[in-house]
Amino acid sequence: MVKGLYTAYTGMINEQRRMDALTNNLANVDTTGFKKEGATSQSFNDILAYNIKDRSEFYLAKREGVLNPGVRIGETYRDFTVGGLHQTDNTFDLALTDQGFFRVEFANKETGEAEVKYTRDGSFTLNEAGELVTKDGDFVLDADGQHIVLNPLLDAEINRLGEIHQNDILVANLGITDFEDYNYLEKYGENEFVTVEGATEQDANTQVLSGYLEQSNVSVVEEMVNMIAVQRQYESNQRMITTIDSTLQIAANDLGRLT
Numbered sequence: 001m002v003k004g005l006y007t008a009y010t011g012m013i014n015e016q017r018r019m020d021a022l023t024n025n026l027a028n029v030d031t032t033g034f035k036k037e038g039a040t041s042q043s044f045n046d047i048l049a050y051n052i053k054d055r056s057e058f059y060l061a062k063r064e065g066v067l068n069p070g071v072r073i074g075e076t077y078r079d080f081t082v083g084g085l086h087q088t089d090n091t092f093d094l095a096l097t098d099q100g101f102f103r104v105e106f107a108n109k110e111t112g113e114a115e116v117k118y119t120r121d122g123s124f125t126l127n128e129a130g131e132l133v134t135k136d137g138d139f140v141l142d143a144d145g146q147h148i149v150l151n152p153l154l155d156a157e158i159n160r161l162g163e164i165h166q167n168d169i170l171v172a173n174l175g176i177t178d179f180e181d182y183n184y185l186e187k188y189g190e191n192e193f194v195t196v197e198g199a200t201e202q203d204a205n206t207q208v209l210s211g212y213l214e215q216s217n218v219s220v221v222e223e224m225v226n227m228i229a230v231q232r233q234y235e236s237n238q239r240m241i242t243t244i245d246s247t248l249q250i251a252a253n254d255l256g257r258l259t
Contacts, residue, residue: 002248008240014039015234021076022227025218033120033191034216036079036223080182083120083217085209091156092132094122095212096176100204101193103175105139105147116141117192118177118185120214126152143173158210178204 021037028034085095094102101118108115117138124140127133132140132148139147143162150156154166162174179185184199 002244004244005241008237008244011237011240012234015230015237017076018230019227019234022223022230025223026220028190029216029218029220029223031121031190031216032123033083033214034218035081035083035120035191036216036218037076038079039076078182078187079217081217083215085212086215087212089211091158091210092124092126093211093213094124094158094174095209095214096120096122096204096206097209098204098206100176100178100206103141103145103177104134104192105141106192107138115194116145117188117194119192121191123213126150141175143175145175148172148174158208160207160209162208174208176204176206176208177201178206 018039021039025036080099082096082098096102101120102122104117104119106115106117119134121134123135124132125135127137130150130152132150134140142148148164148171150164150171151166156171157165158174159165162176163170164172164174178201179195180200180202181198184196185193186196188194
């Protein structure tokens with residue numbers, strides 16, 4: 001295979017993956033608590049330098065295998081910066097001022113088991129039984145991992161510590177947690193996360209704001225600028241393939257012709 005074709009091909013695949021992440025971000029610009037995604041890429045030179053310096057096996061540098069120039073598709077990452085706040089004046093609309101997650105109980109329809117998931121989407125409400133639930137009907141958990149049950153006939157107040165009071169009586173504490181390393185969180189749906197092996201919980205250093213919702217941290221202008229850049233880079237790789245194809249055509253049809 002002509003190396004230039006492979007280089008251009010891997011470049012197009014990489015830009016396509018970046019475009020998928022950007023379009024998903026734009027589609028969720030109005031999703032409460034959504035965290036934008038991005039895609040990394042690594043050049044051949046970077047991978048080569050890393051492997052040459054890798055002396056983890058017998059204190060010797062690893063040998064390179066097949067030479068594959070071009071772009072290596074990296075990993076998808078997530079930006080966990082806090083989004084802006086939108087005031088709703090609804091008591092059960094909650095937002096966190098800093099890092100941390102609400103804990104919710106998710107009912108797995110396939111296994112029938114209850115699983116704990118984590119979200120920044122604090123658009124909660126009360127069901128008919130007075131239980132605090134998400135907009136999808138999943139139970140919001142308290143600090144002890146239990147359902148939060150309130151009297152729907154009484155007004156509720158939620159302070160910055162996540163304490164829920166009714167008639168000046170403490171009814172429940174919201175279950176809010178954080179993690180030492182967000183690399184051990186895996187996306188579930190658009191704004192929920194599950195832990196993977198190795199995740200370590202820690203106390204959340206955050207406050208709770210009642211009557212507010214956290215918006216997505218997606219900047220429409222920034223994403224549109226990135227989309228234009230990705231599109232131009234994709235087209236550049238396309239032109240490279242067209243140019244190499246023309247060169248090969250000349251080599252096959254003209255240079256070998258006998259006069």
